[in-house]
Amino acid sequence: ALKKMLDKYGDVSTIQADADGSTVVSLLKHIAKRKIVYVRNVLFRNKIKYARLRKIQDFTSTYVPDNGYYASPLLGLRPKENHGEEIIVLGSDQIWNPRGGSLEALNFRLGGFCDNQRIISYAASTGQAAFPDACKAVFEKNMKRMSHISVREFAGKAALTELVNKSISVVLDPTLMLTAKEWLQITKNFVPDTDRYILTYFLGHPSDEQERNIQMYAKQHNCRVRRMLDLDDRETYVAGPQDFVELFSKAQYVFTDSYHACCFSILFHKQFTVFNRAGMTGKTSMNSRMETLFRLFNLNSVMMDSGLAPEIDYGKVDQLLEQHRKESQDWLDKAMKE
Template sequence: MKKQTIAIITQLSLDSVNFGNHLQAFALNDFINKNYGNVEAITLQIKAGTGIKFTSVKGCLRYYYLNIKKKVYRTVKGIKPVELRLKRFRDFANTNINISDHEMKMAELKDKVYDKMIVGSDVVWYQYPGYIDMPRFLPFYKNVKKRYSYAASFGNEKIPNENVKLIKYWLGHFEKISVRESVAAKMLLDIGIDNVEHVCDPTLLLTPKEWRGIAHKPQIIDEQKIDKYVFAYFLGSSEQKIDKLKAYYENQGFRVLYIPYVNGLIRKKEKNDLGLIDCSPQEWIWLIDNAKYVITDSFHGLVFSVLFEKSFVCIRRVFSDNINSRIVDFLKMISANDKLIDLDEIDKVKEMKWEFEQYIASIQRFIADSKEYLNSIIGD
């Protein structure tokens, strides 16, 4: 019997060192290929900037201005990627994910023929005022038999007015739509798209045993004989946050481990004195699984903490309501709203209790429903 070909379009880029991004891409690809014998799922690499659709002149100007500004800024500041970490991320993707062998442009995407396409997960539908990342709405009408989304995220709480008409038109060609956050279902309902399902992030489709099967212990753990540590995982700038956590936890006998330059970029003049600068996705999993506490402002940092039943708190990000909303949505589902705090409230951890039996029960129901959704789109 001929296998179904399923193409997955997500946010995966081999020029990125985003831990949650790579692990969610791995999880969906791995789950489908291991659980459906009649399917070959391949995750497509999409060329950055291909298929950008401008919905206003202002949006067009803004797009090119921001891209030029970023390139100039990195050149002037001498900002370079942390090369070994980037290599380790690429090795992880090439070894563990069934991916296309090159980045595809829009013209090639239009020529490829697949039985089905799935877009998701992560912030594949992030919205920019005045332009849309078109490939992630699957507008390949002639060559794709059926289109679906799995746990697609907008990453924000509003669709710009100038983008609504096209998004509604493209999503109208989907067989089924599912999103990662409940707020996204409401956003789509507001523009006239109903019957949208709320499903779990792909990382929850795999069991803790499966994740531990690919985890690696970082060398620094044995080299420095670290046996009790707090893992602090923050997106964006984190130096001041780490300093505060060190001041709080080191007096209690904990090491504070974190990943410097979490975006994988470093200025030429900057130096690093920590062994985690080259942290791989497999080591990141190990660090969460073996921490005494996890302190994070990351959605995936939260998800893995719950999955591994680690005592955690989420730090509210200032001026980042969009990211906070993803975390709030998940915390609300597991009834752990009290675990979102400001960094200055870290002393509250002493009084906290974590009801993991309740949390796991909540996500198990969610996971079961999400797997049923995948069954419905792969088996239909």
């Protein structure tokens, strides 16, 4: 989505800051560590995982190819061939989350590989509202070099503003900057039009009570349940990014704990309920990205410990969406020109 936004300004090359280690070799190593009694199950499940991974890799090579540049902490940014004026756009989801990575990796994702190029960020995500002391100097050093800074979380803006004396804006997630019609252009008939289903997309695991809510809704509305990220639902698990979009576009209802599941539910005008993850209760448990999303669209009521969220008025949501799109596009236009 971010590349699509940037295409209007010129040729776009993508630099992958973190390589995906989920290769065939790593899968084979994973299998080799298992006891022989589990080999059949592991082989089968990893075959499903690999099918999904291949779809992700194919989608990435088609829509966001890693081309035009080499980048490394040691050598910096090096073009594969002659290029014109360079603007480095850092974005977006979780790119500045320091959790689980080294300081060197964080420095890279903050543009530490750049030489004298102009650097901006669009909807960069910190993933948290506070940073370890060891990370603060890395943020401060690199953000001083940026000409324009935008993030997708109000909490992230507040945390970064404490580190650097610069204007920081909150802009709309890139996925929401594209229309539903634009997203549907990438779908490939993964879902039959006759399929009636409730879609679930959980990064955690629903509690027993939440699962009962899902089953009850499906039964009352004569729908089956399709479960993304659940290896027991092989038909749905193998969905690639374009299939992810299509699954949301055709769902009768969505249950989730995922930020981007909320974004695509909004885009396709789906009624949805966001369940707190097991062991967490109340509005204070929502992550900062969701807090910002619900604040922007007045949707705090969709977050539930259990039960069913109130019906969403998409007339009001669409008005806010158009407003935030314009504000975010105006910000990007200004940042790219100055």
